[in-house]
Amino acid sequence: MHSESAIREPLILGHKTYHDITNDIVAPIENKAPRAWYVLITISSLIALYGIGCILYLIGTGIGVWGLNKTVDWAWDITNFVWWVGIGHAGTLISAVLLLFRQKWRMAVNRSAEAMTIFAVIMAATFPVIHMGRVWMAYWVLPLPNTFGSLWVNFNSPLLWDVFAISTYFTVSLVFWYIGLIPDFATIRDKVKSPGMKKAYGILSFGWTGNAKAWTRFEEVSLVLAGIATPLVFSVHSVVSFDFATSVIPGWHTTIFPPYFVSGAVFSGFAMVQTLLLVMRKVMKLESYITIKHIEYMNIVIIVTGSIVGVAYITELFISWYSGVEYESYAFINRATGPYWWSYWAMMTCNVVSPQVFWFKKLRTNLTFTFFMSIVVNIGMWFERFVIIVTSLHRDYLPSAWNLFHPTWVDVGIFVGTLGIFFTLYLLFARFFPVLALNELKSILKLSGESYKQQAQHHHH
């Protein structure tokens, strides 16, 4: 079935054998963690604890500890929410969409990208919950049968759609991720020597035997889940964008939002994958698996989605002029020239201008530059959400209500805190979970074919 042109570079470098793969991936779990890991997890968990402290202070005291006001009722909270949801797009896109499209290169990156997705969605989901004035009533957004008579949730509200979209996305992503982990957990179970770890990974692997039937079912389930997950990749950020698109606020009320948000999400998701993988491949010595080719592919996705986002920005500007609507027109002029002009131009520079440098192959295959760019894109995408939320709200219809938003240390603390929690989770994942899909990787290792080719070349010479 599988055919490949001889000149295409292999996806796994370094003449690895199946055994090498198992060793390489399981080694960090079996061995003692490097000092760097301890340093990193100490830092990130301290930041996480600070963030949790801020969250508890927020819940204990009131939303007033944030910088919000009567005009700008959402700012960093929902900016962070949308930002994290966006980041949570890459994993499932890589594993599900690329699986359906039979893109084999995904195998080296999908596991960690999916982990990133899970953690990012957890971080994202934190914000809509803690931004509620009465967080202890948060369960009221669920359509639970209740003792309040016929009191039911409001199915017209995009926030409610969010609840469904995010929870569905999270559930499917988690199941998809976990199903993929089962054979790898079984491999670890079989390899580790400590009885405790054997027991733990035995439980995690759900008694995987590795027989043909199990593998068949594994493949079938993966494909079915990929089929389910793929529309979710598009739906979840479309639904998030409805929070804004269905409103009456100039700058929010825009039909272009669903595709624009999805491409922006993929854009930022891939940037975050780059940030994480570039570090991980170095620290965990996975250069053979996560090759320059992977990095380049992902950079190409970044150019494409970045350009889509750029077109969307320009379309917005065009429509605001073309529509002739006074408020719409002002909203966009104000974005570019009003009190928050710097955030607009930060967004434009980071998201539209900077990814275009990836047209140069030299730059898109440069690891340091890619790392730098991944950070730039993530900053840009954070500003995009800030621009949409804060600059639209701060000057909407009645000039009497126009106002500015000033963040407090709690705003900053909770955002930084979620970064801390995210990295803590990711570091734990990198330490205890197989960071690459080792069994799937084996399917793209053409050991016999590659060695045959090499032998043939040797003969030729």
Add this chain to the structure above:
Amino acid sequence: MSSTKRYWQDLAQLDQASEAIQGRDNEFQAPLPIDEMLADKGLTGATTGRRDFLKFLGFGLGAASLAACETPVIKSIPYVNKPEEIVPGVPTWYASTYYDGQDYASILVKTREGRPIHIMGNPRHGLNRNPRLDKGTINARINSSVLSLYDGERLKGPRKNELNDSARTWEDLSWADADKAISGKLAELSAGGKRIVVLTPTVISPSAKAAIAQLRARYGAKPAAEGQPAAGGAQVDHVQVDSISYAGVTGANLKSFGLRVMPSYDLTKADVLVSVDCDFLSSWGSTTEHAWQYASRRRPEDGAMSKHWQFETRMSITGANADERLAIKPSEVAGAVIALHDAVARKAGAPTAGGGMDHPQLAAAADALWAAKGKALVLCGSNDESVQVVVNRINDLLGAYGSTIDLANHTWFFQGDDAAAAQLVKDMNAGQVGALLIAGTNPAYSLPNAAEFKAGLEKVALTVCMSTHADETASLCQWVCPDHHYLEAWDDHMPKVGRYALSQPVISPLFDTRQWQESLVRWSGGTGSYHDLIKATWQGALAARADAATAPPFATVWQTSLHNGVYEAYTNPNTAVPFAGDAAAAVAMAKKNAGAGGEWELVLYTKEGIGDGRHANNPWLQEMPDPLTKVTWDNYVLMAPSDVKRLGLQTYLGQESPASVVTVAANGVELQLPVVPAPGQKAGTIAIALGYGRGANGEKVGKAACLPNDDGTTTPVGRNAWPFVTLVNGTASMAVGNVTVTPTGTTHPIAITQTHLTHMDRHSVVKETTLATWSKHDPKGTYNHQHELAVHEDVNEDGAIDARDRLPVKEFDLWEEHAVEGVGHRWGLSIDLNTCTGCGACVTACTSENNVPVVGKDEVRRSREMHWLRIDRYFSSDMTKERAKEEGLGKIDMYLDMEVPSDNPRVVFMPMMCQHCNHAPCETVCPVAATTHSNEGLNQMAYNRCIGTRYCANNCPYKVRRFNWFNYVTDKFADVNPAWSELGRMVLNPDVVVRSRGVIEKCSLCVQRIQAGKLEAKKAGVPVADGAVETACSAACGTGAIVFGDLNDSKSRVARLHGEERAYMALEEIGVKPNVSYLAKVRNTEETAEAHHA
């Protein structure tokens, strides 16, 4: 056929079988096992014998009675013997009168379970009643005064101060001890021939005057007429001093007409009104009367609209309402008045004086005045007697006396005599005053020469202060005999000739206080109460009347007066009085007094909220945004934006943009205050509000006036500007020349509720036009243009479908209609931008009715004020869309220019509350359906269901939703929020829940009042009559700008107003279909605001 169905338990009952009948009659169908129980052998074996049983019984009884003895008596037991007129849960309204020396109004006090909780103007009686609309006009100070009743820092009993002790200690006394000591001292002083002085603001109460007369009879050796020195021996004098002096006005009337009074003005008769530095709508004269009179001539639909010119230094509320406004310096006031005089005199053929100010606006105003001769009025806010004489002369030439000015029915307000007060201070320092009894005024704070007054106090043998607080004066007096709050006291009033009014207590005194008049009665040896004295005074006055024989009996008069709050005895015919003054001399004197202004000139003024400072302890008023600047919790220097820029000071004020502080110095007084840029302020002048800086020496003047610091000390809100007031020719002057203004380089945070000044030429927000345009009655084509969309059908029936086929946006609907149109009630408001003066009485009325929390300066600074109703104030800008088009200006520059108000802007006040949209954007986005639409068109909030996502607030195009960022009833807000303290909580309206943190709240259109009104109608078996239900804001609006009613009732006033050609919905084109409509602003000017500046 009987419709009563009968049921049988079984067939036996149906058949009337004997067993069934027996069974029915016998309640216990099974035999009770009494015999078995008694036959139980176990009973006889019980160890408790008969004696023991009796012992236990005895002990039990004793213990129970002992326990009962110890049970505290809970005073909150609901009425066991229900008072006749009080039903728990049903409010009781009492008619009363508010008078504090500055404001006067007939009011209705709403009490619930014996607690006064809300005040509104009396819609049936009183000077402040708008007879056309049956509304009682009040201002924010008056309706907020109910909160001061529950001020925990009010004095709780008489005390004797230890004045030598810098630690401010005192001895609490009983009234008996205090009375004994004070009466004894008074007798001693009287015997020693010392002078006894009663110092008050203007007393308009005949009975209070009688009480003073009793004092005089008791202690004055030779009773003398008021103001006349007694011939030897002890003398009891009554000195009246008004914090805001009108001595110049009353003095001028003495010179011009022989009457030392403030006349009555009738603005309803004024076709042309010219005001020179006179803020008659907010702070000058009988404002509650002026406001409704003025507004009744401002609706173009109701006939000739008045034309109003304003010449003033700072932008006042009155100036903001004017048709034409010119900014002048205080030193130019006399010149402006002289110019008007000369222009009018020239036309009248009277002698002119020359030397007036030359300005085309003055000439135009004079022309208009002369053209409206007999229906014209000139008002002037100057307290310079000579200027006022010239003004009287102008009015005389214009034939205003007998028409717009009524001297025959003059007021009794503002009788204060600056010269007498100044003499008193001199006498005190000279040791010529034996006793000083102070009531209702705070001279140590508000006298221009307060320092000398304080020094003089030490030389007075007996000083007694009858104030409500241990304020600046009380803390320096030997004896403090605390006065009642006016809602606890009896009083009577004579506001005008022939007009009487009563104040009655609506609650038992909360503390051990006594009203000052009663104290005087006691010290005079009287035994009866002040209430008895009032009755006696009235009875006497009635008997002394010429028509006493035909007048109704006293009992009837008294009962009716008590019920109505007023007694209107008679009205004199308003006849012209000849002018007997010397205009030429007055002009000369006025010119001399005006002097040179110097580089900077300062005017002092009082704000709508705080007034002369007596209301500084009221958090509702401190948090009420100033109508023009929208600043709360501070006083400041108002400065023209051009001057602010020139001095390099902060031009934009916001949360993180504090105001620059400057030092203002004049006459040896220095004050550091923040600068607030004020469009409309005359360049080269500044203005500072009086009434702030209370409690600067740590006096307990009330919670909100003085905010605590972390270290236990307090910082007064604002700074005290009274020391700037000077006496010019014997009268207190609010204008100060030769002022220096020096930037200090420091900043001061300012809590401002509206950070953006202009309306950005958004015509669907604010619509305004001129009277000329309005008169063409083509609203759709001109000022009340409707947004339209082109449609693909032949709307105009010209046979072709093209861009000219358009339908108004209201024809388009994305949603299904709410089934409220034409079905049942549909509540709505109409708000007239013309008659709204911007006073803010509705804001505090709403706060009072709906338990709106006070959040304090720091939270307001963060733009988190909780007002359900705000008044948006928009200044006009020189830049408009039309002008940008003409000049070919780019959009970015155009918008930047639009943010800058004109130097002399036109002002629009736009009350903004929940618009109760029929397609409410907030309702669709709430995930838990906490905000929904009622079948009466209300957008309603279920606080208990709200989880606080704030999505609704974001999606509200009007930004009227308010979020509870914190729990405002916690210690963090103890110093500002009255709902925090047990006493302050008494003011809460029990019909409205206090919201918890984390929920959204907003205007409910006073749904509790709607429900009560519907209930009343249901009980009466009639439909809800138009006007039977009023929201707090509409009831507070005496000018009739806010009208509430049922839009489905085609005969209702609100439905009619919604149909007027001036009516428009704010932001109509976004299709939210509000139930609130606005009536476009019409100015009586020749040109449009835009054209004016272009």
